[in-house]
Amino acid sequence: MVTSYSKAFDDALSELGELLRRRRGIDGEISRLRNVILALYEKAGATKTQKETLMNFFGEIDVSEPRLTEAVKDALYNTPRKLPAIQVKELMEVRRFDFGDFANPLASVHSTLRRLARQGEIGVGLDKGSAVYWWDGPRWGARNSLANMLADREMSRMVDEKIRARVDQNLTRLGINVHR
Numbered sequence: 001m002v003t004s005y006s007k008a009f010d011d012a013l014s015e016l017g018e019l020l021r022r023r024r025g026i027d028g029e030i031s032r033l034r035n036v037i038l039a040l041y042e043k044a045g046a047t048k049t050q051k052e053t054l055m056n057f058f059g060e061i062d063v064s065e066p067r068l069t070e071a072v073k074d075a076l077y078n079t080p081r082k083l084p085a086i087q088v089k090e091l092m093e094v095r096r097f098d099f100g101d102f103a104n105p106l107a108s109v110h111s112t113l114r115r116l117a118r119q120g121e122i123g124v125g126l127d128k129g130s131a132v133y134w135w136d137g138p139r140w141g142a143r144n145s146l147a148n149m150l151a152d153r154e155m156s157r158m159v160d161e162k163i164r165a166r167v168d169q170n171l172t173r174l175g176i177n178v179h180r
Contacts (some may be wrong), residue, residue, distance in 0.1 A: 034058075071097045072112045073135075076122055082132040085110040 017087045037054065046054065075091040076083070085093070089109045093097075099105035117124035122137035 068097075068102075068108060068112055069116070071095070072109060072116065072119070075138040076133060076135040077137075082125065082127060083125075084121075084127075084130050084132050085113055088113060088133060 031048065039178060041054070044050075072088060073091050075088050075095065078095075089099075089106050091108070097138055100109075102108045113122070113124070113131075116122045117133060121137065123134045125134075
């Protein structure tokens with residue numbers, strides 16, 4: 001027998017699922033537009049009013065609950081020390097990151113740290129035989145400040161150029177003609 005509570009519960013679950021699906025689409029569009037705006041900002045010569053509007057929008061974007069990767073980056077950004085994964089997790093807990101959806105929070109933090117280090121977004125080293133991690137990027141104001149976003153974008157461009165040059169060099173060494 002289906003009660004009115006059961007039907008209301010099913011309806012609420014369906015509505016929540018639909019809203020989450022729409023939110024994922026909107027989040028994707030926001031991310032795409034954010035990247036477009038950052039690219040145009042460098043070329044447009046933004047006015048003071050445009051800069052203020054941009055900063056207000058970016059402030060609204062960053063109000064949402066941070067994802068694991070962003071929370072890990074924030075934890076490292078806000079401490080000058082080199083930390084093992086367990087201390088990064090503890091710092092995230094102090095900063096009230098919600099690990100409720102994670103079966104093994106420490107393993108999730110650890111794999112995120114390894115991935116970020118592999119991608120060159122954070123530093124990694126050994127201290128007494130254990131891996132330690134630290135923020136290895138620019139530090140100008142808030143981590144998601146416009147200055148840091150632009151510096152990260154420039155750093156990514158420089159890394160891409162280095163990779164392209166190394167690939168071209170290896171291809172040329174192998175006798176493959178490179179035209180760019």
